[in-house]
Amino acid sequence: MYLMLKFVCYVALFFSVFNSSFGQAQQTQNNPDVTVEGEKLFQRCLQCHGEESRINFLEKDQLEYFLNPSDVEQGEIWYLTNNNQMPLDRPFTKEEKEIFNRWIKEVLAKKFQN
Numbered sequence: 001m002y003l004m005l006k007f008v009c010y011v012a013l014f015f016s017v018f019n020s021s022f023g024q025a026q027q028t029q030n031n032p033d034v035t036v037e038g039e040k041l042f043q044r045c046l047q048c049h050g051e052e053s054r055i056n057f058l059e060k061d062q063l064e065y066f067l068n069p070s071d072v073e074q075g076e077i078w079y080l081t082n083n084n085q086m087p088l089d090r091p092f093t094k095e096e097k098e099i100f101n102r103w104i105k106e107v108l109a110k111k112f113q114n
């Protein structure tokens, strides 16, 4: 009887630990910090489109031109990233695209609206 009880306790403990860590992993996956994760992805663009580059996203006018902030889905950046043409070296995965798209809409485009 005692052993049986001990066994039940272990099983219960196992599931409570398993469930809570599983729950947390799911939460971060469904609700990533778009500002931070989007910025990280944008850093990849800046490796080729930074200070010394012909196409330089640190120049606000150039970024605005390629982003098309008033309608980002019609912009060049949206088109190229969602069609696996940029980043040139290693296009975004499906998950990265989702984050980058949200970041463009919810964070980056807003910087151009005054």
Ligand code: HEC
Residues within 6 Å of the ligand: 041, 042, 044, 045, 046, 047, 048, 049, 053, 054, 055, 066, 076, 077, 080, 081, 086, 087, 088, 089
């Ligand atoms: C490994 C280098 C590399 C990376 C990383 C990269 N690009 Fe590019 N990109 C290029 C090159 C090369 C061109 C060709 C034009 C040029 O700069 O001469 C280009 C061109 C472009 C253009 C202009 C296309 C046109 O109409 O002329 C846009 C917009 C662009 N990239 C967006 C992005 C975005 C957004 C990212 C990040 C998601 C990115 N790129 C990451 C190398 C890169």
